[in-house]
Amino acid sequence: MKKNTHQLIKMMLGSFIVIVAFSCMQPKTEAKLPRIAILGLAIESSTFSPALTHEEDFHASLGDSIFKEYPFLEKDSSLRKQANWIPLLYGHALPGGVVTKDAYDALVSKSIQMLKQNAPYDGIFFDIHGAMSVQGMDDPEADFIKQIRAAVGTKVLISTSMDLHGNVSLDLAKNSDFITCFRMAPHEDAIESKRRAVSNLLTRLMNGKGKPSYKAWVGVPILLPGEKTSTRIEPGKTLYAQLPAATSQEGIIDAAIWIGYAWADAPRNHAAVVVTGDDQQKVTTTAEALAKSFWAVRNEFVFVAPTASLEESLQLAIASKVHPYLISDMGDNPTAGGAGDVTWTLKNILERKEFKTETGPSVIYASIPGPALVKEAIKVGVGGKVSALVGAAIDNRYAPPVLLTGIVESIYKGDINAEVEVAVKVGSVHVIVTQKRKPYHLESDYTRLGLSPRKSDIVIVKIGYLVPELYDLRADWIMATTPGGVDQDLKRLPYKKIQRPMFPLDDFKTEPSLKAVMY
Numbered sequence: 154m155k156k157n158t159h160q161l162i163k164m165m166l167g168s169f170i171v172i173v174a175f176s177c178m179q180p181k182t183e184a185k186l187p188r189i190a191i192l193g194l195a196i197e198s199s200t201f202s203p204a205l206t207h208e209e210d211f212h213a214s215l216g217d218s219i220f221k222e223y224p225f226l227e228k229d230s231s232l233r234k235q236a237n238w239i240p241l242l243y244g245h246a247l248p249g250g251v252v253t254k255d256a257y258d259a260l261v262s263k264s265i266q267m268l269k270q271n272a273p274y275d276g277i278f279f280d281i282h283g284a285m286s287v288q289g290m291d292d293p294e295a296d297f298i299k300q301i302r303a304a305v306g307t308k309v310l311i312s313t314s315m316d317l318h319g320n321v322s323l324d325l326a327k328n329s330d331f332i333t334c335f336r337m338a339p340h341e342d343a344i345e346s347k348r349r350a351v352s353n354l355l356t357r358l359m360n361g362k363g364k365p366s367y368k369a370w371v372g373v374p375i376l377l378p379g380e381k382t383s384t385r386i387e388p389g390k391t392l393y394a395q396l397p398a399a400t401s402q403e404g405i406i407d408a409a410i411w412i413g414y415a416w417a418d419a420p421r422n423h424a425a426v427v428v429t430g431d432d433q434q435k436v437t438t439t440a441e442a443l444a445k446s447f448w449a450v451r452n453e454f455v456f457v458a459p460t461a462s463l464e465e466s467l468q469l470a471i472a473s474k475v476h477p478y479l480i481s482d483m484g485d486n487p488t489a490g491g492a493g494d495v496t497w498t499l500k501n502i503l504e505r506k507e508f509k510t511e512t513g514p515s516v517i518y519a520s521i522p523g524p525a526l527v528k529e530a531i532k533v534g535v536g537g538k539v540s541a542l543v544g545a546a547i548d549n550r551y552a553p554p555v556l557l558t559g560i561v562e563s564i565y566k567g568d569i570n571a572e573v574e575v576a577v578k579v580g581s582v583h584v585i586v587t588q589k590r591k592p593y594h595l596e597s598d599y600t601r602l603g604l605s606p607r608k609s610d611i612v613i614v615k616i617g618y619l620v621p622e623l624y625d626l627r628a629d630w631i632m633a634t635t636p637g638g639v640d641q642d643l644k645r646l647p648y649k650k651i652q653r654p655m656f657p658l659d660d661f662k663t664e665p666s667l668k669a670v671m672y
Contacts, residue, residue, distance in 0.1 A: 187358040188273065191219055192241040192264050193280035194257075194297065197248040197318060199416040199490030200286050201646055202638025204250025204547045208259050211244030212569065215267075219243045222280075225348040232348070235355055236276075241267040243280060247570055247592065248490045250547075250638070254288040261297055268304050276310040276354045277301065279329070280347060283319015284414035284490075291419040291650065295324035302328050310364060312354035314347045316340065318379055318414050322421040326370045327672050331357070332427050333409045336393045338384050339620050353407055365406050365429040369440035369669035373424035373447050375656045378415045378641055380483065380617040380632065383457040388450035395446065399439050404432025408439055410447060416490050416639045418650045428669075437669050444667040451656050457618045458632050460641075463501055466633040470611045471507055471514055475628035477606055480613045484637030485548070486592075487615055491638045493590030494522045496544035497552040498613065498635050502582060513581035514610040519593035520574075520585035522546065523557065527588050530561045530575040537561050539577060543586055551636045557584060563603040576602040583609075594620045617641075 198206055219240035220226050226233045242264045246252075279298060287293040298311065313329040315321070317338060326332060331353045335346045357363055384393045392410065399408040411425045424447060428440040458481070461469065470478040487493035499521055507513050523543030530539050539561055542554040559579035566573050571591035577584045583604055585593065593599065593614050599606045606612045607626055614623065617639075619630060634641055644658060654661055 187236045187275035187355070188239060189236045189276040189278060189354065190239045190241055190268060190271065190274050191278045191280065192243060192268065192301075194244045194260055194264075194285065195280065195282035195316075196246040196252065197282050197284040197316070197414060197490055198251055198286040199249075199638045200251055200418050201416055201640070202250040202490055202492050202548065203550070204492040204638070206246055206249045206252045206256065208253075208256035210246040210249065211256070211260060212246070213242055213244035213260060213263075215242055216240055223347060223351075224344060225351070232351060232355065235359070239271050239274070241271065247590070248488050250490065250492060251286045251288055252293070254290075257287045257290070257293060261300060264297075265300050265304050268301065272305065274305055274309050275358055276312065277305065278351055278354060279311050279313045280350075281313065281315055281319065283315040283321065283325075283334070283411070284417060286417045286419070292322050292324060292421050294319075295322050295328070298325060298328040310354055310357060312350045314350035315411070317410065317412050319411060320413050320419075320421040320423070321370070321411050321425040321427060323370055323372075323670060323672070326368065326427055330364045331407060331429055333407045334411055336384070336396055338379055338382060338389065338412070339618065339624075341621060349407070357406075362431070366431040367429070367433045367436040368672050369428045369436045370672060371426040371440050371444040371667055371669050373426065373444050373667065374652065374654060374665050375424040375447065375451055376413060376415050376422060376643065376651065376658065377424075377454055378617070378639075378643065379412065379489065380456055380641060381454045382412045383618050386457055388453040392447060392450060395443060399428070399443065402435055402439065404435045405430040405439060408443060410443055415643055416646070418646075418648050420650055420652055422651050423655065437671065440669040441667060448665065448667060456632060458630050460632045460634055463498060463633045463635055466631045467502070467505065469631060473629055476610045477608075477612045477626065477628055478610065479619065479623060479627045479630045480611065481617055481619065481630070481632040482613055482615045482635050483617050483632050484635035484640050485615050486617045486637070486639050487590050488592045488594070489617055489639040491615065492548035493615060494544045494546055495548050495551055495635075495637045496521065496555045497637075498633070499544065499584065500552050500555050502613065503555065503579060508582050509580045511578075511581055515608075516582040516611045516613065517599065517604055517606055517609050518582055518584045519599070519612070519614045520571075520587050520591060521555075522588070522590045523586040524588050526557060526577070526586050527573050527575050530564060530577070530586070531573070533561060535561050535563060548638060557586065559584070565601055574602060576604055592616065594622060596622050596626060
C-alpha cells in the first residue's frame with residue numbers, strides 16, 4: 154500500500170514538473186493594445202462672409218492616408234506602436250464661409266458610418282478646429298461629438314484637439330473627456346498640441362485611470378480677433394505662458410485657454426478655459442485663476458503690428474528705405490474666413506500712378522481668384538497678353554470685378570487649393586491670379602511662380618498677422634484695415650446671437666463671475 158502511494162506521488166510530481174516546464178517554455182501573452190479611432194473636420198468659417206463651403210473643399214482623407222497629418226504617428230514612432238490605430242475620416246478645409254448643411258451631413262454621416270463599422274474602441278482622437286459654422290446650426294462640433302457618443306457610448310475615452318481660435322461650448326466640453334488646444338498664435342505648436350491630445354489619451358488608457366475625475370469649464374465674455382491676441386506679444390505671451398506650469402501640477406491632466414473665433418455669430422463665440430484632472434480643488438482653482446488672469450488683461454490687447462488705412466499703408470511702403478515692406482490686406486483674409494475674392498485693395502493699387510509703369514516700385518499682390526483670366530492665360534501662354542475680369546464673384550459688396558490686363562509671367566498647375574496659379578505683370582505690379590482662392594504663406598508659393606518676395610519693394614498679401622515665413626522675410630510690416638468678411642472692427646459686424654454683454658462690444662456694469670462649471 155505504501156509502495157503504491159509512493160509511486161502515485163512520484164507520478165504526480167513528475168507530471169507537475171512537466172507542466173511547469175512546459176508552461177515556462179510558452180511565450181508570454183502580450184498586453185492587448187488599445188483600439189483608438191481618428192476622425193475630425195476642421196475649418197474656420199465666417200458667418201459674415203457670403204461665401205459657402207462645400208464637401209469637396211474639405212479634401213477628406215480616409216484610412217491610412219490620414220497618418221500623413223500626424224508626424225508623431227508615422228509607422229515606426231513610439232506612439233504608433235502603443236495602440237491599434239483606426240484612422241477613419243479627416244477633412245481640413247481652408248477657412249472660408251459657412252459650410253452647407255448638405256456638406257456637413259454628408260461628411261458626418263460618412264464618419265459615423267465608418268465609426269460603427271470598425272467598432273469597438275477604447276479611445277477616439279477627435280481632431281477639429283472648433284470654429285466651423287454650418288447653415289442652420291449654432292454649435293456643429295458639439296452636434297458632431299454627440300453623434301459620436303451615440304455611436305460608441307459613454308465609456309469610450311474621447312480626446313479632442315483644437316485651435317485656440319475655436320469655440321468651446323459647455324456641450325462640446327461635456328462630451329470630451331480630454332480637451333486641449335494650441336498655445337501659440339501663429340500656430341507653430343499645432344503638431345505638438347495634437348500630440349499632447351493623443352498622449353493624454355494614451356496615458357490614461359495605459360495606466361488604467363480612464364476618464365478624469367474632474368473637469369472645469371469657464372466661459373469668459375471676451376471676443377477678440379486673432380490679430381490682437383498673438384502670443385508673440387503681451388499680454389497674450391504671458392497669458393499663455395502660464396499653461397505649462399498649470400498643467401504640470403500633480404492632479405492636473407491638462408489646462409487650456411481658448412481665444413475663440415470673432416467672425417461668427419453664435420452663443421458659443423467667446424473665450425473659454427477648460428482644466429481636467431483628478432484633484433478637484435486644483436482643477437477648480439486653476440480654471441478660475443486662468444479665466445481671471447485673462448479678464449484682468451482684457452484692455453491690454455492690441456494689434457500685433459501697426460495698423461493704418463490702405464492709403465496710409467501704401468504711402469509708408471512707397472517711402473520706405475527697407476524692403477520688402479509687407480502689407481496685410483486684413484479684411485479679406487482667407488485664413489480667417491474671408492471669401493478671398495474682394496477686389497477693393499487690388500482696385501486701389503492698380504489706380505495709383507506710382508505703379509502704372511514698369512519702373513515703379515515692384516509690388517507682389519497675393520492673390521485674387523480669376524478663373525476666366527487663368528483660362529485665357531493657359532491659352533496664350535507665358536509672355537502672352539491677357540485681359541479678363543477677376544475677383545468679386547462671391548463677395549462684391551465693396552468693389553466690382555476688376556478688368557486685369559497684363560502680360561503672363563508664369564503659370565503653375567497642381568496646387569491643392571488654387572489648382573492653377575498665374576502671375577500677371579501690370580505696370581510694376583505682379584498680380585497672382587488663381588483658379589480658386591488660396592492663401593500665400595510660404596516663400597515657395599511665390600518662387601515657384603518666378604517671383605521673389607525678398608527682392609520686391611512691396612508685398613501685399615491677404616492675411617492678418619504674418620505667419621512665420623512671411624514674418625521672417627519682412628523688412629517692415631503694417632496691417633491695413635481693409636473691408637471684407639473678417640473685418641477687424643468688430644463693432645461694425647451685425648451680431649445678433651452672441652451672449653451679451655461681451656467685451657469689447659459692451660460696457661460691463663458688474664464684473665462677470667468667472668466661476669468654474671464642474672461637469
